[in-house]
Amino acid sequence: MALDPDFMKIRSILEKHHDYWSKSIPLIASENVTSPAVREAAISDLVHRYAEGWIGERVYPGNQYFDEIEELCLKLLKEIFDAPFIDARPISGVVANLTVYTAFTQANDKMMAISIPVGGHISSGPLKAKTGAFIGGTAGAVARLDVDYIPFDRYGLNIDVDAAIKAIKEKKPKLVQFGASVFLFPHPVKELTPIAHEAGAHVNYDAAHVAGLIAAKQFQDPIREGTDTMTTSTHKTFPGPQKGIVIAAREELAEKIKAAAFPSTTSNHHLMHVAGLAVAAAEFKKYGVPYSKQVIINAKALGQALYERGFQVVCPEKDFTESHTLLVDISNFKDAIGLGKDVEERLEKANIVANRNLLPWDIIEKRNYKNPGGIRIGSQEITRLGMKEKEMERIAEFFKSVIVDQKDPTKVATEVAEFRADYQTIHYGFETTRKAYEYIKIA
Ligand SMILES: Cc1ncc(COP(=O)(O)O)c(C=O)c1O
Incomplete structure (x- = not known):
């Protein structure tokens, strides 16, 4: 049977994409690779369906089996996160945050979160900077919140507790949101949550990056530390398909979250990814703890190995990180290679995929996000490929070859592809004969 030329073209590009990832070192801190079992669920008939409403109360027919899947997904997630209520309808981390903003705030309310230059995410950003410059953060631009920043110790890479206590007492926000996109060390949730509650705030913890580590009890435990809700993407350290969830610490918050998830922030909730998430949750229940432990071991080992080879990995005095993420100040290569953009591009040519990132002090140095002073590295996807401390040394050697x-x-790309040949299956997932980045043809 002759295939349509446009389809053949699309397929051949997809095959090249899969082949590229099978030969690269994936170090983007906000991504992961799902297991073949998750991918199977994600290409099921659910890719075509709608299930508006809550389980058993849909406003769409045809969901008798999907209801069973979503119920099972929530049951597994509630077990993993040890929480009384979860809504898995937000389609991403941003939408999960927007669901919390919708449920617990009103336009013009004050919100406090960490700023983008020190590692905060755009979804907790304001509409405009104090200077009037456009930022377009979801909290300001969509939820119309008046965003102020939680004071941050830019060199210690964490919230400044004393200054934050003072600021929360003074500003009396309606929402305090912890969490970050450059999230090296646990935030002082235990210290600040009582202060925020006293000031009348709802407290949310954006666990997008660290949800897997939290579920495996390897980072911090925001719900037990006092937060009201926790939002997260399901596809960073938690190795599921792309989606978002809202977790409530108390059952009584459920109705507000449900109403905000539907009809306010979702209609179609990407049912195939609910199924994939159910499978990922089942795998995590079995393998989540050893996986998460190794993610952190690998991040620290890679930090040390890079440091020994001349890379200014931040916070050496704190063992570099307590999570999956490393932040590297690459400004010492400015004359030889350039800044973040140039280093990112050079690494990419060597099939090493890590992104440029602002350093908390880039603003002082007059650098911006287009060509910042840093590179961000995540250890979660390489851990899923079965890599351990020994492989971190190899990866640091590749960095040295390309940058130092x-x-x-x-030429290094060829060596990277040879190295990657031994790491082609997913670990910490259900057994399979499929390869991690295999392109599966069904047409
Ligand atoms: C802290 C934080 N929150 C939210 C998000 C958004 O998640 P998503 O891309 O799933 O919408 C990210 C994405 O990287 C993030 O780092």
């Missing part, structure tokens, strides 16, 4: 020794990156 300035070897031709296209």
